[in-house]
Amino acid sequence: MSTEIKAPVFPESVAEGTVATWHKQPGEACSRDELIVDIETDKVVLEVVAPADGVIEEIVKNEGDTVESGEVVGTFKEGAAGESKPAESKSEGEAEKKSEEPKEEAKSEGGSGEAILSPAARKLAEEKGIDPNAVKGTGKDGRVTKEDVQKHADGSQSSGAAKPSAPMPEVNVEQGERPEKRVPMTRLRASIAKRLVNAQQDAAMLTTFNEVNMKPIMELRKQYKESFEKRHGVKLGFMSFFAKAATEALKRFPAVNASIDGNDMVYHGYQDIGVAVSTDRGLVVPVLRDTDSMGLADIEKGIIDYGTKAKQGKLGIEEMTGGTFTITNGGIFGSLISTPILNPPQTAILGMHKIQERPMAVNGQVEILPMMYLALSYDHRMIDGKEAVQFLVAIKEMLEDPARILLDV
Incomplete structure (x- = not known):
């Protein structure tokens, strides 16, 4: 019996998608629930699995073709015996046993x-x-x-999992020739580019900088590293400290936790912090909800879960929707300082960077300390320079004296 293979029903905010990868070809055997095709939208990659054991009968939409919600992309023949891949070939006895x-x-x-x-x-x-x-x-x-x-x-x-971009094929050319490869921009990357350009055109974006001594946090992590992991089953990282510090600072400076909707300024009475995650398909920003009620372990678990889903292309649109503030960490790639771009309609974004030992003057003496530059980009239409600077100083003070987070001082 033949059935239609249809693209998933897209959320209201997604108009169309693109066939990214066919994992099975016509005539190739498929097992029930086995991944057969990826549909990429401008937000997430949606997976389509085999409805039963059988074979792909026909591919209607090839890789790179545009598809609409629920559109037929191919046909599937249930119960038909197909050809297995060479690596999965069996002897006649084994094949008979499987049947x-x-x-x-x-x-x-x-x-x-x-x-x-x-x-x-x-x-x-x-x-x-x-x-x-x-x-x-x-x-x-x-x-x-x-x-x-x-x-x-x-x-x-x-x-x-989301597959990495195909590597550049080997090109054997004579000396002096300059090979090129032209690859269409994916929907996700095109969407990211559009949002970033609009953010710079529509907002009065400024960036203020500061630096934080990471020694207190590093010593705290060293002291409780093993007991924290043993109790919570997750490692204690830096991001959870930054998320908690940002949450406390957002409560003190509501304008930084606000968003702009047309001519309206929307103040949020909760803190939903987006954490930028880099994947092979592009940058995505899953959101940690109500971080004020989350402990350090909850934040670490949430970040790990989102990171895993992002790499596998399994993040849902609801997990990337909303957010009142964003944190991005370019330090994991070695960035020493940068000016992060706003994530509309949010009015501010915090940039973390590489920890680097530098000579610092402390009480008239030179000490070598692990320092990190912090960058806060903000929309000047909503936030005054004074508020932005005070917000960043508040984060700096809480990180340099972690007890402030607990005591709310």
């Missing part, structure tokens, strides 16, 4: 609470010696898919 396995449910051996596996997932689990019950299923009704097993085996990557 005898139930298609709808393949359960792992064990007691109660057995995992439900697709045939492909079961085979991969057996090959890699993985206990299926230890794998978290993301398929329908908790079914463990082949991608779930692969993700568990790899630890951080799955076959459904």
Whole structure:
């Protein structure tokens, strides 16, 4: 029986998408819930999985083609036997054995609470010696898919993860020639470019700088590093301190936590902090909601979860919508100082940078201290220079004396 393969229903804010990658080709065998095609929008990458065991019958929309919400991108033939990839080829006896396995449910051996596996997932689990019950299923009704097993085996990557841009092909040319490669801009990167340009054109953007002595935070991390990880199951990083310091500063300076909507200034009585994450497909900004009620461990777990989803292309639009303030960390790439661009309609963004030891004057003496430059870009239509400087100084003071965060002083 043939069925249509349709693009997912896009959210209201997304008009159309582009076929990014076909993971299966016509005639190639597919297992139920196995990833077959990625649809890229200007916000996220949406995945389409096989509705049952069978084969791709026809591809209607090729890679790079534009598709609308719910539009047919191909056809699928359920129950048909297709060709497996060479790496998955089997002997006749093995193939016959597989055909005898139930298609709808393949359960792992064990007691109660057995995992439900697709045939492909079961085979991969057996090959890699993985206990299926230890794998978290993301398929329908908790079914463990082949991608779930692969993700568990790899630890951080799955076959459904966002793929890095294709590397530049090797070009054998004579000396003196200059090869070029022209690649269409992805929807996500085009959307990012448009937003950044608009932010600079529409806002009266200024940037103020300061520097913070990171020694107190570093000593605190060193002292409680092991006990924190043992108790919460996550490492204590720098971003959680910055998020908490920013949250307290936002409560003191409401204009920095506001947004502009046409001629209206909207003041928010909550703090939703976006954390910029760099991926192979472009920059995305998932949002930590109500950071005032979150502990350091909650923030660290949220950042790790978003980072993993971003790399796999699994961030939902709702996870990147809203936000009252943004933090971006160019220091992880070695940036010493920069001027971050606003994330509209927000009115401010904090830039973290590389920690570098520098000679500093302390009480008339020269000391070598781990210093970080901070940058606050803000919309002067909403925020006065005085408020921006005081906001950044407040963050600096809380980071240099972390007890201030706890005591709210």
